Amino acid sequence: MSAAAKSVWLHGGVITLLFALQFVLPAYHHGNLARIMVLAVYAMGYNMLFGYTGLLSLGHALFFAAGMYGLGLTIAFLDFAPSPALLSGIISALIVSAVVGFLALRTTGVAFMIVTLMFAQAGFLTILLFGEYTRGDEGFVIQQPERVLAGIDLTTPGNRYFAALILFSVCLIITARVVQTPFGKVLIAIRENEDRARMLGYDVLRHKLIAVIISGTMSGAAGAAYALLFGYVGASFAAVQYSIFPLLWVLLGGAGTTIGPLVGTIFMFYLIDLSSGLTSAYMLIAGVTLVLLTLFARQGLVGELRKRALPWLP
Amino acid sequence: MAALNLLTTKGLSRNFGGLWAVHNVDFELPEGQVRALIGPNGAGKSTFVGLLCGRIPASSGSVQFDGRDVTALPAHKRIALGMAYTFQITSIFAKLSLWENVALAVRRKHHGDANAVEGGVKAALSRVGLADRADQLAGDLSYGHQRLLEIAMGLGQQPRLLILDEPTQGLAESEVDDFKKLVRNLAGETTVLLIEHNMDVVMDTADMITVLNFGEVLAEETPETIRDNSAVQAAYLGTG
Amino acid sequence: MPIIKKPSRLVTRRSALKGLAVGTGAVAAAGTLPGFVRYSQAQSSEPIRIGFQVHRTGIGAAYGRWYDRTTQAATKAINDAGGINGRPVEIIAEDDGTDPKRGAEVVEKFASQHNCDLAFGTLFSxxxxxxxxxxxxxxxxxxxxxxxxxxxxxxxxxxxLQPGITDVKSQVQAMAPFVSDNLGKKVTMIYPDFAFGHDHRDYFSAALEQQGGEVIAKIAIPPTESSFTKYFPKIPRDTEVIYHVMVGPAVLTFVKEMGEFYGPNKPEIFGFIDSLEAVDMASPGLEFLEGSYFWEGNPRYAQKDQSTYDKDYRAAVGVDDNGASVSDPKDVSTYSHMFGCWETLYTIKDGMEAAGYKGPEDRTKLIEAVESITDIPHSAEHPQGAKIFNGKTHQVFGHQYISKVKDGKLELAHTTSIEDTLYDDEVDYTTQPF
Structure with a gap:
């Protein structure tokens, strides 16, 4: 079987499995998985830049928040219906990521991390500064009537799950497709050896910028979807820990693998959910697990699987 | 002087903190020639080719490629115009397969045409004798084979000008012979600029030799005459 | 057992149920009958499961610790008195990390995983x-x-619903009459530049204007600020009262720097205790607050005319007369807020008993029962004071306390009327379908 065929089977299989799970999961896990799929979209967006292009951003919360507020504020103040609001969220993230990418890509390495961190911090403070509209740290609720997308009430568990699944599937397919295209191969080449890629005649900066935009837009789509599906818009999603989360999810699941972000997000979600039932030091448990994984499974869960057993994993 | 010059530099210079690594070099490379660039360590050879392909910006002077002033162009645009550059220190995609390494080189020209890419990769790998290892990870190759892969990546680009920075360094005797054959095969097909320490390789492959010393052109002659050039001898004295 | 001596204020069915609960409680409390079914309600002795969303970690951790203690104490008191409808109350606590995303997940966990009857206890907005x-x-x-x-x-x-603690709007507007009558008419506000601070700014400015006073300067402090010296020169010279609400750990620096700025000739100072909750008033640097005034939700220091309700509540939670833990005088409580947990649990109890609550299928009946509550008398169940519940807005209204710092302690100077805290309804939740 060719790599492309395997990719189709793998991703089709993952989507089918997620589709089937909604019929068997108990209510709690059903709800969790809907949330996890949205967050996994965020992780996939992050993975496009970190996992495939090799750029470590510490400011992705800005893109997530751009999507979230792009949707939330247009609903709250311009009376947008959910579909144009969703589009507004995605476009906001696209614009923000294009601007941030354009400026931040003048730097590399640690400087890039710091510049993206600063941008995200500036974004966070901007949300607080415009508290009149954003209600700052407190945030605001998107009420049930405003969450009916094209006649589908996204506040019911089944519809919410389905909406999350559709978004997740679209982004998974985009990711799987992009990394198979010549463009995606160049991103991988930049990750592996930027100088070499440049000396093969590729415009490294342009490729990186497009990667930032795809990554940021996907992250923003997750932010907009989170607001729409869970009814809350708040500044905490723009805070620094929400820039760290996707990094952790991707590291856990496997950077530069298509399904790693989903696996990492599920793993981390249940790690916290289960350990918080045992002790209030659950972040310590999460931290120790992360350290162990980075020591003994450097490539993340899916990455190790690829290394040890399934080298064809995309 | 019948052949057109593919590459010309005028007064090309590069200053590193007050030191001229390359100083006022006028250089002409006619199309189709295999040119060797020699000189003692620190003569500025790598800096010079860095200036040619845009890895290093020039302090002054100009570079013309194919009748066009490329001095202001970034590296990737010069490459896109038909230069190819192989690194002195092996620079490959260690975690990718040989096939993918060469495919990255081939693809830029055949965007979207999978068959052309496939053909180009096969041809380039065959020419350096690595076709049967296409699925291996580049990082798993021996050092010598990595050098060959690097050359294959250069070939895969089907360049008008192929710049090879010390390609035979670390190759075994037999591999060096194969390399010589390869370069001779390329003659007429593409223009080659070869930085080389191995005088055997230089003498057997080059049409013309340019000698750099202290960042300046010391001599430019055929292999036959260069042997008798006392200035070259002097420059090489003590350097082995 | 003062807990059960409470005037009936709802429907008679409710009183009947209460009677039953009292009887059960008496039996249980007496504990003289070994082997007797402790919770003798006919249909079920399954515990009522209350999901407690608690800030164990994150910025709200100090509050969370005391919310937890108060909740455990109230639960014990309720169970000792026979539980709710004869059923024991079980608290299922989950940490929300003081994070809205995790908070939503925790609510989901209560509803779908732990099969809780309801969720309760959140502090941070x-x-x-x-x-x-x-x-x-x-x-x-x-x-x-x-x-x-x-x-x-x-x-x-x-x-x-919020039946156990008053909201910031009513708290803030109730301060205006006292401030303008006793401290001064020209007020400069210093507040954190985020939602909570903006609430203070907007509600207090409006209320003070009604009293004939004026906020002459509004100084917003960015949330990242750790030094405040550059803000004090912005305070107008004719300021009579400084109104400060600085939520966060920087409050000690703020007070110290304000002291250095003014020296002994300071204007009147009025503040909200929120930033000093869980902070010892005797902490070094707070001396400058001597003689200044504070809003308190519930007086931290036991007052001379302390009610027996407060005395008993204090003892039950384990708080000494200085508002600190009886086992550790350095562990200062969040006394102005945590009573809300105690009172909310008793309101839940009242609501469940009035509704004849049997299980999750009666959740809407419980909400309707709570919505129909109006007067809440000062009692052991409601030790902070009498309250009025507004079923339409789901919000309770009650007395506010203003204390003066004397010898490093807070001494009650004024108690507002409930009327001072009222404002027009902004919503009628009872018209919304379930």
Whole structure:
């Protein structure tokens, strides 16, 4: 079987499995998985830049928040219906990521991390500064009537799950497709050896910028979807820990693998959910697990699987 | 002087903190020639080719490629115009397969045409004798084979000008012979600029030799005459 | 047993149920009958499961610790007196990390995983905002103890109620008469530049204007600030009162720097205790606050005319006369807020008993029962003071306390009327379908 065929089977299989799970999961896990799929979209967006292009951003919360507020504020103040609001969220993230990418890509390495961190911090403070509209740290609720997308009430568990699944599937397919295209191969080449890629005649900066935009837009789509599906818009999603989360999810699941972000997000979600039932030091448990994984499974869960057993994993 | 010059530099210079690594070099490379660039360590050879392909910006002077002033162009645009550059220190995609390494080189020209890419990769790998290892990870190759892969990546680009920075360094005797054959095969097909320490390789492959010393052109002659050039001898004295 | 001596104020069925509960409680409390079914309610002795959304970690951890202690104490008191409808109360606590996303997940866990009857106990507004939509969708009653104006503003939903603690809008506006009558008419406000601070700015400015006073300067402090010296010169010279609310750990620096700026010739100072909750008034640097005034939700120091209700409540939670833990005088409580947990649990009890609550199928009956509560008398169940519950806005209103710092302690100087805290309804949740 060719790599492309395997990719189709793998991703089709993952989507089918997620589709089937909604019929068997108990209510709690059903709800969790809907949330996890949205967050996994965020992780996939992050993975496009970190996992495939090799750029470590510490400011992705800005893109997530751009999507979230792009949707939330247009609903709250311009009376947008959910579909144009969703589009507004995605476009906001696209614009923000294009601007941030354009400026931040003048730097590399640690400087890039710091510049993206600063941008995200500036974004966070901007949300607080415009508290009149954003209600700052407190945030605001998107009420049930405003969450009916094209006649589908996204506040019911089944519809919410389905909406999350559709978004997740679209982004998974985009990711799987992009990394198979010549463009995606160049991103991988930049990750592996930027100088070499440049000396093969590729415009490294342009490729990186497009990667930032795809990554940021996907992250923003997750932010907009989170607001729409869970009814809350708040500044905490723009805070620094929400820039760290996707990094952790991707590291856990496997950077530069298509399904790693989903696996990492599920793993981390249940790690916290289960350990918080045992002790209030659950972040310590999460931290120790992360350290162990980075020591003994450097490539993340899916990455190790690829290394040890399934080298064809995309 | 019948052949057109593919590459010309005028007064090309590069200053590193007050030191001229390359100083006022006028250089002409006619199309189709295999040119060797020699000189003692620190003569500025790598800096010079860095200036040619845009890895290093020039302090002054100009570079013309194919009748066009490329001095202001970034590296990737010069490459896109038909230069190819192989690194002195092996620079490959260690975690990718040989096939993918060469495919990255081939693809830029055949965007979207999978068959052309496939053909180009096969041809380039065959020419350096690595076709049967296409699925291996580049990082798993021996050092010598990595050098060959690097050359294959250069070939895969089907360049008008192929710049090879010390390609035979670390190759075994037999591999060096194969390399010589390869370069001779390329003659007429593409223009080659070869930085080389191995005088055997230089003498057997080059049409013309340019000698750099202290960042300046010391001599430019055929292999036959260069042997008798006392200035070259002097420059090489003590350097082995 | 003062807990059960309470005038009936709801329907008679409710009184009947209460009687039953009293009887059960008496039996249980007496404990003289070994082997007797302790919770003798006919249909079920399954515990009532209350999901407690607690800030164990994150910025709200100090509050969370005391919310937890108060909740455990109230639960013990309720269970010792026979539980609710003869059923024991079981608290299922989950940490929300003081994070809105985790908060929503925790509510989901209560509803779907732990099969809780209701969720309860959230303090921080952003966590309430993040969680309330989920509570509404999962149709699980969500009793918050947050003092935010979110519930009464109409931004939440029919399943979210705040019957145990007053909201910031009523607290702030009730301060205006006292400030303008006793401290001065020209006020400079210093507040954190985020939602909570903006609430103070907007509600107090409006209320003070009604009293004939004026806020002459509004100084917003960015949340990242750790030094405040550059802000003090912005205070106008004719300022008679400085009104400060600085939520966060920087408060000690703020007070110290304000002291250095003014020296002995300071204007009147009025502040909200929120930033000094869980902070010892005797902490070095706070000397400058001597003689200044504070809003308190519930007086931290036992007052001379302390009610027996406060005395008993204090003892039950384990708080000494200085508002600190009886086992550790350095462990200062969040006394102005945590009573809300105690009172909310008793309101839940009242609501469940009035509704004849049997299980999750009666959740809407519980909400309707709580909505029909109006007067809440000062009692052992409600030791902070008498209250009026507004069923339409799901918000309770009550007395506010203003204390003066004397010898490093807070001494009650004024108690507002409940009327001072009232404002027009902004929502009628009872018109929303379940």
């Amino acid at each position: 952003h966590v309430v905002f993040g969680s309330a939509p989920r509570a509404g969708e999962l149709k699980i009653p969500y009793f918050v103890v947050s003092e935010g104006h979110h519930v009464a503003s109409g931004k939440l939903n029919r399943y979210t």
